[in-house]
Amino acid sequence: MKTIIEPFKIKSVEPIKFTTKEEREKLLKDVGNNPFLLHADDVLIDLLTDSGTSAMSSLQWAGIMNGDESYAGSRSFYRFEKMVKKITGMKYIIPTHQGRAAERILFSILGGKGKYIPNNTHFDTTRANIEFSGAEAVDLLNEEGKHPEIRADFKGNMDVEKLKEFIKNIGHENIPVCMLTITNNSGGGQPVSMQNIREVKEACKQYNIPMFLDACRFAENAYFIKKREKGYADKSVLEIAQETFSYADGATMSAKKDALVNIGGFLSINDDELAQKCRNLLIVTEGFPTYGGLAGRDLEAVAQGLEEVLDEHYLQYRIRSVEYLGEKLIGAGVPIIEPPGGHAIYIDAKRFLPAIPLEQFPGQALTCELYIHGGIRAVEIGSVMFGKYDSEGNLIPPPMELVRLAIPRRVYTQSHIDYVAEKIIEVYEKREQIKGLKITYQAPMLRHFTAKFEKIND
Ligand code: F0G
Numbered sequence: 001m002k003t004i005i006e007p008f009k010i011k012s013v014e015p016i017k018f019t020t021k022e023e024r025e026k027l028l029k030d031v032g033n034n035p036f037l038l039h040a041d042d043v044l045i046d047l048l049t050d051s052g053t054s055a056m057s058s059l060q061w062a063g064i065m066n067g068d069e070s071y072a073g074s075r076s077f078y079r080f081e082k083m084v085k086k087i088t089g090m091k092y093i094i095p096t097h098q099g100r101a102a103e104r105i106l107f108s109i110l111g112g113k114g115k116y117i118p119n120n121t122h123f124d125t126t127r128a129n130i131e132f133s134g135a136e137a138v139d140l141l142n143e144e145g146k147h148p149e150i151r152a153d154f155k156g157n158m159d160v161e162k163l164k165e166f167i168k169n170i171g172h173e174n175i176p177v178c179m180l181t182i183t184n185n186s187g188g189g190q191p192v193s194m195q196n197i198r199e200v201k202e203a204c205k206q207y208n209i210p211m212f213l214d215a216c217r218f219a220e221n222a223y224f225i226k227k228r229e230k231g232y233a234d235k236s237v238l239e240i241a242q243e244t245f246s247y248a249d250g251a252t253m254s255a256k257k258d259a260l261v262n263i264g265g266f267l268s269i270n271d272d273e274l275a276q277k278c279r280n281l282l283i284v285t286e287g288f289p290t291y292g293g294l295a296g297r298d299l300e301a302v303a304q305g306l307e308e309v310l311d312e313h314y315l316q317y318r319i320r321s322v323e324y325l326g327e328k329l330i331g332a333g334v335p336i337i338e339p340p341g342g343h344a345i346y347i348d349a350k351r352f353l354p355a356i357p358l359e360q361f362p363g364q365a366l367t368c369e370l371y372i373h374g375g376i377r378a379v380e381i382g383s384v385m386f387g388k389y390d391s392e393g394n395l396i397p398p399p400m401e402l403v404r405l406a407i408p409r410r411v412y413t414q415s416h417i418d419y420v421a422e423k424i425i426e427v428y429e430k431r432e433q434i435k436g437l438k439i440t441y442q443a444p445m446l447r448h449f450t451a452k453f454e455k456i457n458d
Contacts, residue, residue, distance in 0.1 A: 004316060004317055004320045004321075005317070006317055006410075006413060006414070007311070007313040007314055007316075007317050008057070008410060011058060016044055016045075017041055017042065017044070018044065018375075019042060019044070019375060021372060021373070023042075024042070024371060024372050024375060025372055027039075027042050028368060028371055028372060031452075032440065032441065032451070032452025032453055032454075033364070033368050033437060033452070033453035033454070033455065034364075034448075034450070034451055034452060034453060035048070035367055035368065035371050035377045035378070035379075036048075036379075036448070036449050036450070037450070038371070038377065042375075043371070043375060043376075043377040044374070044375030044376065045374070045375065045376045045377070045412065045416055045419065045420055046377045046408070047344075047376060047377060047378050047379075047404075047405040047406050047407065047408075047420070048377050048378070048379050048406065049379070049406045049408075050257060050343045050344065050406040050407055050408055050409060051216075051254065051256040051257055051406075052098075052256035052261075052262045052263060053262075053408035053409070053411060054256075054260040054261065054262065054305075054408060054409040054410060054411070055408070055409065055410040055411050056260065056261065056262070056301060056305070057260070057304070057305075057308055057410075059304050059308075060260065060261070060300075060301045060304045060305055060308075061301075063076075063297065063300035063301050063303070063304045064297045064300065064301055065297075066297075066300055067295060067296035067297025067298070067299065067300040067301075068296045068300075069295060069296040069297070070296065071288060071291070072288055072290055073290055074290055074291060074296040074299070075296075076296040076297065076299040076300040076303070077095070077290040077291060077296070077299050079299070079300060079303045080093070080095065080299035080300070080302055080303040081093045082303075083302075083303040083306045083307065084266060084268060084303075084306065087218075087238070087241050087242065087245065087306060087310075088215075088242075088245040088248075088251060088268045089242060089245055089246055090245065090248075090250065090251070090268040090269060090270050091269070091270050091272075091275070092268065092269045092270070092272075092275035092278075092279075093266055093267075093268050094266060094267040094268070094269070094275070094278055094279060094282055094289060094292060095264070095265070095266050095286075095289075095290075095291060095292035095293070095294055095299060096264075096265045096266055096267060096282070096286055096292050096293055096294075097263065097264070097265065097286060097292070097293030097294055098254055098255075098256060098263060098264065098265040099125065099214075099216060099252055099253060099254025099255075099256070099265045100125040100126075100128075100129060100254075100265075101265060101285075101286055101292075101293060102252040102253065102254075102265050102266060102267040103125060103126050103129040103130075103252050104129050104132075104285075105267060105278050105281045105282060105285070105286070106129075106177075106212070106250075106252060106267060106278065107129045107130050107132075107133045107135065108133060108281060109274065109277050109278060109281065110176040110177050110274075111129075111130055111132075111133025111134060111135035111176070112133055112134050112135055113134035113135070114134075114135075114174060115133075115134075115135035115136070115174055115175070115176050116135065116136045116138055116166075116170050116174055116175050117130050117135055117136070117137055117138065117175070117176070117177055117178070117179060118138045118139075118140050118158075118163060118166060118175065118178050118179065119137065119138070119139060119140070119158075119178075119179040119180065119181055119214070120139070120140065120141050120142075120145070120156055120157065120158040120180055120181055120184050120187065120192065121139045121141050121145075121156075121181060121184050121185075121186040121187045122137045122139060122179070122181070122186070123181060123185050123186055123214065124186070124385075126179065126181070126214060126252075135176075138166065140158050140159050140162045140163050140166060141156075141157075141158065141159065141184070141187055142155070142157040142158065142159045143159065145157065145184065145187045145188075145190060146187075146399060146400075148188070148335070148336070148337040148338065148346070148348045148351075148400065148402075149335075149338060149348075150338070151338045151339050152339075153191075153193070153224075153228040153229070153339075154190070154191055154192060154193040154196060154224075154228070154229075155184070155187065155188065155190035155191075156181070156182070156183055156184030156187055156190035156191050156192040156221075157192050157193060157196040158180060158192070158196060158200050160196070160199045160200060160203055163178070163200065163203050164203050167203065167207055167209070172207035172208065172209055175207075175209050176209075176210075177209065177210050177211070177212050177250075178200065178204045178209050178210070178211050178212070179211075179212050179213070179214055180192060180197060180200055180211065180212075180213055180214070180248075181213075181214040181216075182197075182213055182214070182215060182216075182217060182218055182221035182244070183217045183220055183221045183224070183341060183342045183343070185216070185217070185343075185344075186381070188337035188341045188344075188346045188402075189217070189220075189322075189340075189341020189342045189343045189344045189346070190337075190341050190342075191220070191221045191224035191225065191228070191341075191342065192221060193225065193228075193229050194225050194229055194232065194240070194243065194244065195229070197244055197247050197248075198247055200247075201247040201248070210249035210250060210271070211247065211248050211249055212248060212249060212250040212251055212252065213244070213245065213248045213250075213251040213252075214251070214252050214253075215245070215251040215252065215253045215258075216253060216254040216256075216257040216258060217257050217258050217342055217343055218241055218244060218245075218251075218253075218258055219237060219241060219258045219309040219310055219315060220258060220315065220318065220319065220342035220343060221244070221342065222237045222240040222241045222244060222315075223237055223312070223315040223316075223318075223319055223342075224319070224342065225240050225244075226240055227319075236310075236312070237310050237312055237315060238310050241310065245268075249269070249270050249271065250267070250268055250269040250270060250271070250274070251267070251268045252265070252266075252267055253265055253266050253267075253268070255302045255305070255306075257343070257409075258305075258306075258309050259302045259305040259306050259309065260305035260306075260308055260309055260409055260410070261298065261301045261302050261305050263294070263298055264294055264298050264299070264301070264302045266292075266302075318342075318409065319342060321407065321414070321417060322340050322341065322342065322343065322344065322345065322407050323339070323340045324414070324417060325340070325345050325405070325407070325417050325420060325421055326338075326339070326340030326345050327340075328418075328421035328425075329345065329347075329421060329424060329425070332421075332425040332428060333428070334347065334352065334424060334425065334428050335347065335348040335351035335352055336348060337402070343406055343407060344404050344405055344406040344407060345404075345405045345407075346381070346402045346403070346404050346405075347366065347378075347402065347403040347404075347405070347424070348400070348401070348402060349362045349363040349365075349366050349380075349382060349401045349402060349403050350362065350400075350401045352366060352403075352428065352431060353365060353366060353431055353434055355432065356434070356435075356436040357436065358382075358383050358387075358395060358397040358401060359383075359395050359436075360436025360437055360438065360456055361380070361382070361383050361384050361436060361437045361439075361453070362382075362401055362436065363380040363381070363382035363383065363384065363401045363402060363403050364380045364382070364383075364384045364437055364453060365434055365435065365436055365437050366378075366380075366403050366427070366434065367379065367380045367403055368437070368453075369427050369434050370403070370423070370424065370427060373423055373426060373427050374419070374420070374423030374424070374426075374427070376405075376420055376423060376424075378403050378404060378405050378406075379403070379404050379406070380402075380403055380404075380448065381400075381402040381403070381404050382397070382398060382400065382401035382402055382403075383395060383397045383398065383401060384439075384447065384448045384451060385398075385448040386398035405420070405424075435455045435456055435457060436455075436456045437453040437454065437455060437456060438453065438454055438456055439451055439452070439453055440452045440453060440454050
């Protein structure tokens with residue numbers, strides 16, 4: 001494989017702080033072994049999330065200066081609207097301050113008790129907004145997507161047969177919308193094929209159920225389609241994205257991912273009546289429809305970011321740099337979800353630390369060790385985040401115990417990634433020494449953000 005270089009020059013840099021292992025041991029102990037609670041300044045390589053962590057380009061920063069801050073009818077809104085319309089082809093473009101704001105508006109209107117909303121896999125905030133409305137969020141992921149070790153091209157696909165069955169059992173009148181998350185973040189950043197998007201749409205159309213995309217990583221998904229799906233090799237990523245959106249009746253978007261900005265999002269809709277209702281709610285909680293919770297400059301940066309993310313040199317570098325880390329880890333025997341996803345590598349902590357029972361949180365233990373050993377911050381997606389308990393207090397673990405290494409866009413160079421791989425492999429080589437954890441404090445909801453842990457010393 002030939003070297004694929006970063007398709008940019010670096011004009012502005014931000015120093016990172018080096019700490020010693022002893023310092024990190026103390027820092028982590030002081031925050032109860034929960035890397036979420038560390039000061040970001042004490043992290044060397046921060047792979048907590050790819051959301052809002054992108055490096056903006058010089059043209060985006062120029063857009064920040066150029067932003068029109070008029071309350072109504074801002075020039076920056078029209079630039080933003082034009083760009084989003086070009087990609088999505090949708091009639092109404094409603095800016096929101098981030099993805100979950102779009103979700104909250106949509107599900108406040110479409111959700112409610114007795115309603116069911118399917119998805120390949122709901123992201124946490126999507127699920128939370130649906131459940132908050134009183135509706136139920138249902139995951140209908142394809143079987144192969146549930147097995148970290150199976151290699152397949154489109155492990156984010158929805159199980160269309162299950163969807164059809166689900167519609168028959170629940171009744172189409174109880175399903176106000178069907179979602180499809182591209183790429184499937186909670187399932188390992190795996191892509192969804194165009195064929196699957198088409199089939200989900202057809203199944204929904206038969207029953208008049210609108211199909212919405214959770215489109216945070218639409219450009220990464222389009223690039224995977226170009227590389228892996230028959231008939232798309234000669235199409236541009238823009239054309240593939242346009243086709244993707246052409247099957248949807250609407251979309252929610254966190255611009256903090258594929259729009260390469262630090263804040264922003266939108267809701268795009270074709271239906272006149274639904275758009276009107278969403279806009280009415282937007283005015284109450286987000287802002288006037290031409291800014292929706294953002295500054296004019298933010299809209300300018302989103303519009304520019306959406307142009308840049310469709311550049312195929314960028315996408316080639318982006319997908320390859322994640323795959324590069326994945327290959328290094330696989331080469332050393334580190335168990336990860338295969339093949340590598342679009343925005344992150346997901347370590348399979350069950351296979352990495354088989355001696356630590358799930359009750360002692362192997363994912364969290366690994367996350368702690370990555371910080372202590374290398375100053376790397378990752379996030380546990382396993383028993384701490386999603387564990388439930390039965391009436392006797394026994395842990396009901398989620399199907400997978402993962403540690404996510406999310407790669408911020410355009411932020412780290414190849415040598416940063418080489419360092420990350422090296423450190424993870426060193427941790428893997430001394431994995432027998434890693435100890436499990438017990439919880440000493442937890443909040444009643446979303447405990448992973450603030451829980452505190454103690455090491456179990458045999
Ligand atoms: N949908 C997906 C698939 C996401 O990954 C996220 C955010 C959201 C919706 C919500 O967007 O943060 O702008 O409100 N994912 C981040 C992550 C937080 O780390 O994966 P938001």
